Amino acid sequence: MKIVLLGSGNVATHLAKALKANGEDVLQIYSPNLENARSLANQLSAEAVDDLSHINQDAELYIISVKDDVIEQVAASLAHVNGLVVHTSGTTDIQVLASHVKQAGVFYPLQTFSKAKDVSFLNIPLCIEATDQTQLSMLRQLASKLSEKVYELDGQKRKVLHLAAVFACNFPNHLYAMANEILQENDLDFDIIRPLIAETADKVMSNLPENVQTGPAIRNDETTMSKHLGMLESKPEMKHIYQTLSDSIKLTLK
Amino acid sequence: MKIVLLGSGNVATHLAKALKANGEDVLQIYSPNLENARSLANQLSAEAVDDLSHINQDAELYIISVKDDVIEQVAASLAHVNGLVVHTSGTTDIQVLASHVKQAGVFYPLQTFSKAKDVSFLNIPLCIEATDQTQLSMLRQLASKLSEKVYELDGQKRKVLHLAAVFACNFPNHLYAMANEILQENDLDFDIIRPLIAETADKVMSNLPENVQTGPAIRNDETTMSKHLGMLESKPEMKHIYQTLSDSIKLTLK
Structure with missing residues (x-):
């Protein structure tokens, strides 16, 4: 052609x-x-x-x-x-x-x-x-x-897909970058966290993400979350994102 | 042992x-x-x-x-x-x-x-x-x-790593779940977005995430972002997350 x-x-x-x-x-x-x-x-x-x-x-x-x-x-x-x-x-x-x-x-x-x-x-x-x-x-x-x-x-479904793609791709990548910022400031290499990123994505290849959520928010582990928020005291933007996403995960708790 | x-x-x-x-x-x-x-x-x-x-x-x-x-x-x-x-x-x-x-x-x-x-x-x-x-x-x-x-x-570095892991794993998985919610409400299967999730993770296996950010926020594409926010009008929580993360990505623009 x-x-x-x-x-x-x-x-x-x-x-x-x-x-x-x-x-x-x-x-x-x-x-x-x-x-x-x-x-x-x-x-x-x-x-x-x-x-x-x-x-x-x-x-x-x-x-x-x-x-x-x-x-x-x-x-x-x-x-x-x-x-x-x-x-x-x-x-x-x-x-x-x-x-x-x-x-x-x-x-x-x-x-x-x-x-x-x-x-x-x-x-x-x-x-x-x-x-x-x-x-x-x-x-x-x-x-x-x-x-x-x-x-x-059709165009409507394609737009929906594009919006979903921002949540599934652009936002996670930005969170990877934040993880790297936290690591670098503490002399830890990004390499240490790469297997975790790979497995997190791999898990949803055969599962739905809502069925494999892990971490302190889904356990409603307030002790850990407040420790984490304390560690982010000097980073108000990251702290806000931590709080916003943790609150959102907690909303999915039955 | x-x-x-x-x-x-x-x-x-x-x-x-x-x-x-x-x-x-x-x-x-x-x-x-x-x-x-x-x-x-x-x-x-x-x-x-x-x-x-x-x-x-x-x-x-x-x-x-x-x-x-x-x-x-x-x-x-x-x-x-x-x-x-x-x-x-x-x-x-x-x-x-x-x-x-x-x-x-x-x-x-x-x-x-x-x-x-x-x-x-x-x-x-x-x-x-x-x-x-x-x-x-x-x-x-x-x-x-x-x-x-x-x-x-040591304990200090381990705690930093655990915090970074929440950003690199638990939060991205929750965003995958939000993408799935958007898809399901529009009769689209999660399967359509799995290759994108896999590639997003795979990209940072050999790159640093801040060097491979894509999407409307990093392009400062206000037209697309306001279309997306409009589509989330009936979902205030997701809209807030979209706005928060997009603002944070825009902050990384030089």
Whole structure:
């Protein structure tokens, strides 16, 4: 399939490499920053483009993978193409595209991407949507080549999923960072806590999290919690987070 | 080594099985609830005991693995034994034992244990402490047979580690549960978000969390954050947590 990729960030980079590895024909990488476009395009033998008026008009699929607030602006430049135009955003309505282009869709990979770390697409949930059944079927075929987990979700469900992802990914990572801050200030290495983080995630691969909660709050162990709050006396922000989350865990006690 | 285990909870259960698997001689399992003691003792060909006055006096090691607030009471019953008496608590001072028994130590496995899930001890950080160098050396030997990660930590560092563990394990698990609540209310299965949870943890196995933070807060994406807060309008507690953690992530922005 002939594909143009508009964007050169984390999602665009991982997606482009996965498409290429699956034998798709990535024609162009667009970025307003030519250096960024080149850096990714060179890895794919694609053309780097920094001008929206130079986008190839004959591709079958245009993937817009840019910051949410510039999706519409990029879409407006694709008004005349006949191919399907999709974005990769969890929160942006398909209508933002549909009001500008002929064929609109969504191709949202539910994963956290960092350029520093490779990730296999095979296990990444791909959430797809399209205004037209033929296009949806084409997206489904493409997605199924990349991943074993393809979900057809409307915009409402996709937004719910994106919100859940903040709770399941972004917030836990920030709490890992706080744990590391506590450790570093006491000359303890983050490495000591890595097995615990791995096991905490692994436990919910085969259990529901509400059934495997551990720690002082779920035991209603006030002695330990007040010791911990005392240790956080000089860190009011962390102390507030400790209190807020412990109170919330205690609310789940029967 | 002849070992008596006082306790039959999650930590005691996993520890007893690991000791047995490593060829140690677990003589007795004590629990005030005889059924609980029996259930574990039967798996280890050990004796079940529900009376502290029936504890074998000739063991080399007594492991107290009970709730923090009853450790001292159990320790008091071991005043006359010559073996080393350790507890497995992250927050309890070694002095709580030392004021009652002849030889005191700590054997704290930094992991989250649920009876429903087996876990290999090989990768679990074991934090040890003892009032006597000979006893410390004996504990180090035992710990090294069970795990590749043995740390000699004083009480102060152990308490810091326990606090960090709440941030790295108990709080993230509660956030997973909140993600599941959001999903379930919208007829989405928790399974859709499992790969994201796994990757979020996996990312910090080779990176520091503060270097791989993603999501709307770290992008200072106010549009997405206010959409999310709007979706949580009917859940004031979750909304408060979303706001609190997002604010805290934004504070890390340079």
